Amino acid sequence: MDSVKNLPVAVIGAGPVGLAAAAHLLERGLEPLIFEAGTSPGAAIEQWRHIRLFSPWRFNTDAAAVRLLETTGWETPRPTALPYGGELIDNYLAPLASLPEISSRLQTGARVTAVTRQGLDKTHIKGRDTTPFVVRVEHSDGETRDHTVAAVIDASGTWSTRNPLGTSGLPAIGEDAATDRISAPLPDVTGRDRAAFAGRRVLVVGAGHSAANTLINLADLAKEEPDTQILWAVRGDSAAKVYGGGDLDGLPARGQLGGRVRRLVEAGKIELHTGFGISSLKTLESGVVVESVDGRTLETDVLVPCTGFRPDLDILRELRLNLDPAVEAPTELGPLIDPEFHSCGTVPPHGAKLLAHPDKDFYIVGMKSYGRAPTFLLATGYEQVRSVAAAIAGDQESADRVHLELPETGVCSTDAGTSCDVPAVSAAQASDAAESGCCAAPEPVLVGFPTGLAHGRSGATGS
Numbered sequence: 001m002d003s004v005k006n007l008p009v010a011v012i013g014a015g016p017v018g019l020a021a022a023a024h025l026l027e028r029g030l031e032p033l034i035f036e037a038g039t040s041p042g043a044a045i046e047q048w049r050h051i052r053l054f055s056p057w058r059f060n061t062d063a064a065a066v067r068l069l070e071t072t073g074w075e076t077p078r079p080t081a082l083p084y085g086g087e088l089i090d091n092y093l094a095p096l097a098s099l100p101e102i103s104s105r106l107q108t109g110a111r112v113t114a115v116t117r118q119g120l121d122k123t124h125i126k127g128r129d130t131t132p133f134v135v136r137v138e139h140s141d142g143e144t145r146d147h148t149v150a151a152v153i154d155a156s157g158t159w160s161t162r163n164p165l166g167t168s169g170l171p172a173i174g175e176d177a178a179t180d181r182i183s184a185p186l187p188d189v190t191g192r193d194r195a196a197f198a199g200r201r202v203l204v205v206g207a208g209h210s211a212a213n214t215l216i217n218l219a220d221l222a223k224e225e226p227d228t229q230i231l232w233a234v235r236g237d238s239a240a241k242v243y244g245g246g247d248l249d250g251l252p253a254r255g256q257l258g259g260r261v262r263r264l265v266e267a268g269k270i271e272l273h274t275g276f277g278i279s280s281l282k283t284l285e286s287g288v289v290v291e292s293v294d295g296r297t298l299e300t301d302v303l304v305p306c307t308g309f310r311p312d313l314d315i316l317r318e319l320r321l322n323l324d325p326a327v328e329a330p331t332e333l334g335p336l337i338d339p340e341f342h343s344c345g346t347v348p349p350h351g352a353k354l355l356a357h358p359d360k361d362f363y364i365v366g367m368k369s370y371g372r373a374p375t376f377l378l379a380t381g382y383e384q385v386r387s388v389a390a391a392i393a394g395d396q397e398s399a400d401r402v403h404l405e406l407p408e409t410g411v412c413s414t415d416a417g418t419s420c421d422v423p424a425v426s427a428a429q430a431s432d433a434a435e436s437g438c439c440a441a442p443e444p445v446l447v448g449f450p451t452g453l454a455h456g457r458s459g460a461t462g463s
Contacts (some may be wrong), residue, residue: 001332008033008105008393010135014041016088017366017381018155019096024389026101027064033149034102034135035102037111037156041097042089044159047087048186049322051213055377056080060088062382065096072099085232109140117359118316128320129360150360151392153385154316158309158367165205165278167235167293173280181281181288182303186210189217196302199227203290203298205278206306207234207242208374212257214304219264230269231298233276233290239265273298311368320358328371330355330364339371347375349404351387363388379404448461 011021014036022032036043053060058079063341066076069092077083077091097106114136117128135147162185166172176181187193202218204211215232222228234242243258264270274297282289288299311328313321324334332354337347355363363369365388368379383404391399 007031007132007148008170009151009153010035010115010133010147011153011155012040012115012135013155013157013366014093014097014106014108015155015157015366016042016060016062016093016378017385018153019093019102019209020065020382021153021155021385021389022102022363023062023064023068023096024386025263027070028389028393028395030389030393034106035110035112035135036106036108037160039108040094041106041108042093044157045085045089045093047159047184048188049084049089050188050191051186052082052084053088054082055379056082057249058172059377060378061092062385064386065092068099068101069096107137107139111138111277112156112315113138114143114315114318115362118148122318122320152363153388153392154362154364154368155366155381155385156312156368158311161212161312162305162309163307163372165281165303165307167277172278172290174283175281178281178283178288178303179218181283181301182305182320185305185309187214187304188359189214190221194221197221197228198225200301201229201231201287201299202302202304203231203233203300204304204306205233206308207236207239208308209257211304211306212242212261214271215261215264216257219269222269229271231271231273231300233273233278233292233298235275235277237275239272239274241281276304308372308374309367310372319362322357324371327373329369329373330357333369334371337370337375339373339375347380349380349383349402351384351402352391352399353387355384355388356391361392363391396418447453 009025011018011025011032011034013222014034018034018036019041022034025032028258037106038044056079057077060083061076073097074095077087083091096102112135114367116122116134116136117124117131118134120131122130132148132150133152135149135152137147138144163169164171165175165182183193183196187197189197197218198221203215204214211232215230218228218230232239239261243262261270265272273292273296275292275294276298277293278290279293280291281303282291287299288303288304290298290300313323313328323329324331324338326340327334327338329337330462333350335341336350336354345410352363355365355369358361365384367376369381369384370376383402387399387402390396
């Protein structure tokens with residue numbers, strides 16, 4: 001569109017995919033305008049900087065971003081190393097964001113509250129494709145301002161909107177009143193958040209990567225703080241998909257994390273409650289009483305929600321979107337990533353064509369593009385934004401030529417709610433892995449939990 005020549009392209013979110021989008025736009029001669037709600041780039045990752053990714057560096061950096069960084073003498077991290085979230089920020093995102101080409105176009109503390117077409121609500125069609133977008137932003141100075149842009153790339157992720165603890169997609173009765181007793185999804189229980197967990201009775205809810213890592217870290221904490229009690233509630237009849245093994249194993253590694261969690265349960269260090277779908281929370285002075293749909297109750301001091309995430313679509317209410325009714329991803333992408341049927345390694349490469357919406361030059365990318373599906377890899381997001389930048393620049397041939405080699409991980413949890421890149425192994429687990437030699441090969445073994453490979457959640461028992 002002609003207005004691209006004199007208006008910027010809005011990028012919502014300064015995480016890995018958002019900054020990669022900016023780098024690709026710059027290579028195309030386009031002007032990015034990056035809005036980050038947090039106080040710094042990678043603000044969401046900052047919340048889980050203590051977690052190690054299970055994808056190596058070679059899948060976690062974007063080619064255009066690396067080309068920008070290399071002009072400054074930046075050195076690429078060892079491709080086979082598995083970075084912590086903090087290392088992803090400190091050694092990649094922060095240097096990238098500090099480059100003049102990026103920093104001059106980045107606004108932090110800038111929360112996008114709405115995206116629309118200039119002068120048009122979603123019911124108006126005339127001239128829509130050639131009308132600029134308006135992005136409404138609450139800025140850190142307290143002012144709300146409208147920014148006119150030629151195109152919008154929404155890479156805002158899903159971290160800010162976790163799934164509720166209750167069943168049926170709704171909050172449990174009393175969940176809102178119990179917020180003071182509910183932690184962040186990936187608390188640093190042995191570090192930054194230690195005081196909130198040491199010597200407490202902790203209930204971890206969920207059967208994905210987040211739950212497994214938190215359980216293992218809580219067990220490490222309990223070694224030093226013996227009064228710490230660990231409870232674990234899962235909706236399914238079994239924790240088998242977390243433990244791994246048999247048909248559920250997607251990798252030769254056989255779920256090292258799952259094996260450790262299983263041993264902790266069998267040793268009585270973790271009290272497992274299966275078939276525990278939460279119906280209500282009752283806040284008391286002494287803690288919270290958590291009731292299941294079948295009437296069982298647990299009392300806890302603090303809950304850790306590992307129930308996954310969902311996209312915030314409220315800011316997009318005035319846009320014309322085509323979303324899959326199940327996972328809330330773009331319509332053509334939804335069936336390819338639905339966790340009922342697919343895992344990371346079974347998702348084909350895709351770009352602007354599959355990500356397009358009826359509102360021309362608007363794209364949702366990154367984790368948010370997967371809606372409620374937790375099977376996203378950073379490498380997928382980087383190819384998405386390469387294609388999207390090409391499409392916005394009018395290079396349709398390049399936009400349609402998607403190419404991506406993903407690791408055949410088969411290790412995405414159906415309710416982890418995070419991307420397939422997070423979380424994976426703690427420092428203690430990394431040590432265990434080193435001792436076992438599982439990560440000594442030139443190509444590291446990626447460790448995690450399966451959805452059941454190609455058949456996804458539909459092939460799992462006790463989900």
